[in-house]
Amino acid sequence: MMLGRRTACLSAIAAAFAATRPALAQARAVVAYTAFSDGVTALAPGFKARSGADVQIVAAGSGELVRRLLAERTRPLADCIVSVGGEPIDANPGVFARYTVQGDAAILPAVKVSPNWIPFSVTIPNVLAVNTRLVPEAEIPSTWAELADPKWKGKIAFAGADRSGSALQQMLQILYNFGEDEGWRLFERMLENFVITGSSGAVPRGVAQGEYALGLTLEDFAGRYIAGGAPVRVVYPREGITLGADAMALVAGGPNPDGGRALLDYIASVEAQTLIVQRFGRRPIRTDVAPPAGAADPSTLPIKNIPVEWSNARQREALARYLRLVRR
Structure with missing residues (x-):
């Protein structure tokens, strides 16, 4: 009788335990x-x-x-x-x-x-990654505007504003910093220098490997290659970046x-x-x-955050204009 009660008790415990397992399993x-x-x-x-x-x-x-x-x-x-x-x-x-x-x-x-x-x-999604073996110290750009210089043609990696959220942020940062009219004129000249990679991860990788001299990227993406010993430096353009x-x-x-x-x-x-x-x-x-x-330290950086309302009101039109530029 004692054995029967013990068996029944053990069976009940096993059943209760089994009932709790499916939620995880x-x-x-x-x-x-x-x-x-x-x-x-x-x-x-x-x-x-x-x-x-x-x-x-x-x-x-x-x-x-x-x-x-x-x-x-x-x-x-x-x-x-x-x-x-x-x-x-x-x-x-x-x-x-x-x-x-x-x-x-x-x-x-x-x-x-x-x-x-x-x-x-x-994140800080809009920094420049610079390959220090390809770009002499005296020529490292410190501003967004310098990326429009024709000497950089084919040497700047950009993920593409239609494929990458960080690339869209980078484009909007330029428009916001310079005002839309001047910002678009400047960005169009930059675009002539860009190599569009199609993915954000390809930008710092290409800079680290020497495929590109410069790249528009995220701070942490570039930081991983720096930590790995790649000849890469991060530049925070003086006109302003977003944190x-x-x-x-x-x-x-x-x-x-x-x-x-x-x-x-x-x-x-x-x-x-x-x-x-x-x-x-x-x-x-x-x-x-x-x-x-x-x-x-953010207090040492040229932070110029884009207001959400400004970005939300313009991003559809900005993306449409970007697509017209790359398809023409």
């Missing part, structure tokens, strides 16, 4: 569209340890990913978009669902600039919204933000996570 994978596949790949193990779910990554440039989401609008295939420019999200708010992540109170107020998206990491954040957002009507929210919550956590700093040299969005060692 059968957790549905989260589909994340991202322009930073290395970063999301690095975060995936920590997310799986916390949630039990895998992350399926679809990688492309910001603009390409948003166009894909627009094409899939009636039947979304992604649950969230991660580490892209905020501009295309703001330009297409109906594709995304607003969400406030857990830990929102710890996010730097300065980078919470739009209700349509959540900061992923703090902001790249974006992540929940896709409206995605197949696994709970999983999408859980992934965004995890990325905004102390654990994930610490990993982003340590592995990729990016600045954290949280006030309670230390920045990368040796990161330039």
Whole structure:
């Protein structure tokens, strides 16, 4: 009789334990569209340890990913978009669902600039990467305007404003710094010197390998090659740069919204933000996570942030004009 009760008790415990396992064992994978596949790949193990779910990554440039989401609008295939420019999200708010992540109170107020998206990491997306073996010290440009000099023809890498959120930000920075009329005249002259790579990652890689003398890129992208010993220097153009954040957002009507929210919550956590700093040299969005060692103090930089309202009002027209320029 005692054996029977013990067997029954053990069976009940086993059944109860088994009932808790499917939530982890059968957790549905989260589909994340991202322009930073290395970063999301690095975060995936920590997310799986916390949630039990895998992350399926679809990688492309910001603009390409948003166009894909627009094409899939009636039947979304992604649950969230991660580490892209905020501009295309703001330009297409109906594709995304607003969400406030857990830990929102710890996010730097300065980078919470739009209700349509959540900061992923703090970035300076508009710097120059310079190959110091190809460009003598005396010739290293210190301004945006110098990029229009014909001597740089075919020597400057640019990702393409229609393919890369950071490249769109770089173009808008030039227009904002100089005023739209003069900014467009200047950018058109720059464009004659640009080699359009089609992806943001190809820019610093090409500069580091000596394929290009200069490149318009993100601070942390260039920093990784500097840390690896490449002959690269970062220049912060004097007319002004933006210190902001790249974006992540929940896709409206995605197949696994709970999983999408859980992934965004995890990325905004102390654990994930610490990993982003340590592995990729990016600045954290949280006030309670230390920045990368040796990161330039923002107070020493020519920060000239583009107002969100200015950017939102102009980016569609600016992108259309850019496409006309590159296709003519």
